[in-house]
Amino acid sequence: MSARRSELTRAAARLFAEKGYHGTSVGDLAQALGVQKGSLYAHIQSKADLLWEVASEGAAAFHAALDSVPDEGPVIDRIRAALRGHLRVVGEQLDVATVFVREWRYLEGERRDAFVAERRRYEERFRALYREGRELGELRADLDDATAALLALSAVNWAYAWLRPGVDTDAIADRFTALLVDGMRGYNTP
Amino acid sequence: MSARRSELTRAAARLFAEKGYHGTSVGDLAQALGVQKGSLYAHIQSKADLLWEVASEGAAAFHAALDSVPDEGPVIDRIRAALRGHLRVVGEQLDVATVFVREWRYLEGERRDAFVAERRRYEERFRALYREGRELGELRADLDDATAALLALSAVNWAYAWLRPGVDTDAIADRFTALLVDGMRGYNTP
DNA sequence: ACTGGAGGCTAACGATCGTTCGGAAGGAGA
DNA sequence: TCTCCTTCCGAACGATCGTTAGCCTCCAGT
Numbered sequence: 001m002s003a004r005r006s007e008l009t010r011a012a013a014r015l016f017a018e019k020g021y022h023g024t025s026v027g028d029l030a031q032a033l034g035v036q037k038g039s040l041y042a043h044i045q046s047k048a049d050l051l052w053e054v055a056s057e058g059a060a061a062f063h064a065a066l067d068s069v070p071d072e073g074p075v076i077d078r079i080r081a082a083l084r085g086h087l088r089v090v091g092e093q094l095d096v097a098t099v100f101v102r103e104w105r106y107l108e109g110e111r112r113d114a115f116v117a118e119r120r121r122y123e124e125r126f127r128a129l130y131r132e133g134r135e136l137g138e139l140r141a142d143l144d145d146a147t148a149a150l151l152a153l154s155a156v157n158w159a160y161a162w163l164r165p166g167v168d169t170d171a172i173a174d175r176f177t178a179l180l181v182d183g184m185r186g187y188n189t190p
Numbered sequence: 191m192s193a194r195r196s197e198l199t200r201a202a203a204r205l206f207a208e209k210g211y212h213g214t215s216v217g218d219l220a221q222a223l224g225v226q227k228g229s230l231y232a233h234i235q236s237k238a239d240l241l242w243e244v245a246s247e248g249a250a251a252f253h254a255a256l257d258s259v260p261d262e263g264p265v266i267d268r269i270r271a272a273l274r275g276h277l278r279v280v281g282e283q284l285d286v287a288t289v290f291v292r293e294w295r296y297l298e299g300e301r302r303d304a305f306v307a308e309r310r311r312y313e314e315r316f317r318a319l320y321r322e323g324r325e326l327g328e329l330r331a332d333l334d335d336a337t338a339a340l341l342a343l344s345a346v347n348w349a350y351a352w353l354r355p356g357v358d359t360d361a362i363a364d365r366f367t368a369l370l371v372d373g374m375r376g377y378n379t380p
Numbered sequence: 381a382c383t384g385g386a387g388g389c390t391a392a393c394g395a396t397c398g399t400t401c402g403g404a405a406g407g408a409g410a
Numbered sequence: 411t412c413t414c415c416t417t418c419c420g421a422a423c424g425a426t427c428g429t430t431a432g433c434c435t436c437c438a439g440t
Binding site: 020022023076102105106130133134137138139140141143144147148150151154155156157158159161162172175176179180181182183184185186 | 210212213266292295296320323324327328329330331333334337338340341344345346347348349351352362365366369370371372373374375376
Binding site for chain 1: 426427428429430431
C-alpha cells in the first residue's frame, strides 16, 4: 500500500471518529489530503472501502492485544493484561478504536457480517478468561462470569468516549482490575 | 403537543437509534408516518429539532431515575438503586437512551453545549454517590471514587449496545452492584 | 528516448438531501 | 353557515452527495 493511500486511511479514521461515517463526505476526506475529491478514486473504489479498512484495522489491533496475553499463569494477572492491552489500543489508536466501537454498524452486506463475527470472537476470548478463572478457583465459585466479563468489557468499550491521548492507560487498567477483583466494600460495612 | 407530533418524535427516536441521525433522512421519517416528507414541516422547523427533542427526553429520563434514589440510607443500597434506575431507563426506552448516548454529538451550537452540561451534571450526581460512600466509610477508605464511578457508569452507558428489551434490568443491576461491591476474587487466591 | 503507471485535475453525472410553498381537505367552535 | 386551525399533498427549490470520465503531469524502469 502506497504512502498516499496510508495517509487516506488515517484521515478516514480521524474524520469518521470525529464526525461519523455518514457525517463525513468524500469532499471532507479530499480536503484533508489537500486534493480534489475525484482524485481519491485513484486509491479507492468507494467510500465504504475506507470504513471497512479502518474497522478491520481496529479488529486486528484488539485481537493482537489479546494475543500477547499469556495462556498460563494466574488468571487475575491475565485479566489485568487483557485490560491493559485493550486500553492501550484505545489510547494509542483512538480514532481507529472509535470507528471499531461506534461506526462499524454502517458496514453493509458480508463485510458487516464478517466484522460482527470478528467482534463476537473477541468478546468470546475475553469472556473465556473469566470462565477459566472461576473453574480454576482463582475467582469465586459463585461468580457469574458472563456478567463479570460484560462489566469489564463494557467499561473498556466505552473508553473511547473518555480516554484522552497521552494518559497512562496501564494505570487505569490496573485500577479497574483492582476494583473488579477486590471490590469497594468498606471495612465497617456489614 | 399533539398526538401526531408525539408519533413523529417516537419515530425519530427509533430511526435515529437504528440508522443514526445522519443515516436517517426526512423521507425515512415521513415514510414511518405514512406521509409525504414535506408534510412533516407542519410539525417541526427542522430535522435537528427532532434530535434535540429526543436527546432532551433522554436526559430528563436519566435525571428522573436519579431523582428517585433516596438521599439517605446505606450508600451501597443507593448505588444499587442508581444502577437499577439507569438500566431501567435503557431497557424501557432503548431508542431514546441510544440517542442520548450515541447520537447527541450531532447536536450543534448552544443545544450541544446545553446537552453536554446536562450530561456532565448527571455524571457528577452519579459520582457523588461513590465519594460519599468513601467519606462515610461504607466504601473502602483507599477507594479511587472517580475510577469506581467511571467503571460503573461506563458499564451502564454501554448497555444500549447489548440490552435487549424485556429483560429484567433490576437483576442485571443487582449483579453489577454485587460485583462492584464484593469483587470476584476466589477464596483460594493469595 | 520511450513507456507505463501513479497521482491529480476539471467537469459533470444522476441521485438524494433538507426545506419551502401554495393549495386543499376536514373537523371544531362560533 | 362561516371561519379557523391542523394536517397533508404535490411539486419544486438549491445544495450536496458519491462516483465517473477524460485528460494531464511527473517520474522510475527499460
